[in-house]
Amino acid sequence: MSPRIALIVAAALALLVTACGSGNGGNGGGGLPQVTVPPGTVGSQHVLGSPEAPLELIEYADFQ
């Protein structure tokens, strides 16, 4: 492969990688549209147990 062709191939691959990695914050390149979280948006509020409990355990999970 000539240097010129190698450069073109490398550029094409870089574009492909960028495109695949840009879906919805890195969601695997699926079909959901990209969105940006508006500043100040609050996350979910699912809590079990007493606010007086000495320990707080936070779990970040993916259902899959």
Next chain:
Amino acid sequence: MFARSASPQLIQEYVNTGKVRYVFKYYPFLGDESYYAAEASECAGDQGKFWEYHDLLFNVWQGEGVGTFLPDKLKTYAGQLELDTQAFATCLDTRRHQFTVLADKRDGAQAGVKYTPTLFLNGTVISPVSDYEQLKTKLEDALAGR
């Protein structure tokens, strides 16, 4: 996975006894079905059944990207829990809670989450935790001030 294997015992032995406050957050990163499932859970929460729906999703899990958490399936699960399926479908189809879910993911990323499940105990990462016994040891150590 932590939630499937350890949560029931954790809740019974530590949450219900006032020792631990347990907070669940979304960190969807394995594909579109992860986002659908998270948003659907919020829709179930709108009808007061977040935890029931959360448990159901972990129980029906079959693998990554196998179609278990596509919107039509998620609506079926809502029916199984006797939710208002029309309201649920509208919620899910309009993606009412996408920003809530993404805000969790943003917060998690800022806190250093890179995989799931990631567990924070009083603000410090304690995962990976392989099973309930290992988690229990960490909790007991923390309660004892070790």
